Amino acid sequence: MPSAKxxxxxxxxxxxxxxGGIGLAIYFRNVADLFLPLAVSLALGIMAGGIGVLAGALVAALWGYFRVQLSQ
Structure with a gap:
C-alpha cells in the first residue's frame, strides 16, 4: 500500500x-483501502443487523485513523 504520509x-x-471504504479509497487514492473496510462493514451488517452497520462504520473510521498513524 502506498504511504499515507x-x-x-x-x-x-x-x-x-x-x-466508509469508498471515502477512504478516494482520500488515500488507493483501491486497497476500499476493499477491507467495505468487506468488514458488509459482513458486520449482515451478521449483526442494524448494530452491525454502526460497527462497520467504526471499523472503517479506525482503519483510516490507524493507517495514517502507522505511516508516520
Whole structure:
C-alpha cells in the first residue's frame, strides 16, 4: 500500500466513519483501502443487523485513523 504520509488522521477517521471504504479509497487514492473496510462493514451488517452497520462504520473510521498513524 502506498504511504499515507501528509494525511491527517482525524480527517481520515471522519471520512471513514461517514463514507466508509469508498471515502477512504478516494482520500488515500488507493483501491486497497476500499476493499477491507467495505468487506468488514458488509459482513458486520449482515451478521449483526442494524448494530452491525454502526460497527462497520467504526471499523472503517479506525482503519483510516490507524493507517495514517502507522505511516508516520
Amino acid at each position: 501528509g494525511k491527517d488522521a482525524g480527517v481520515a477517521c471522519i471520512v471513514g466513519f461517514i463514507f
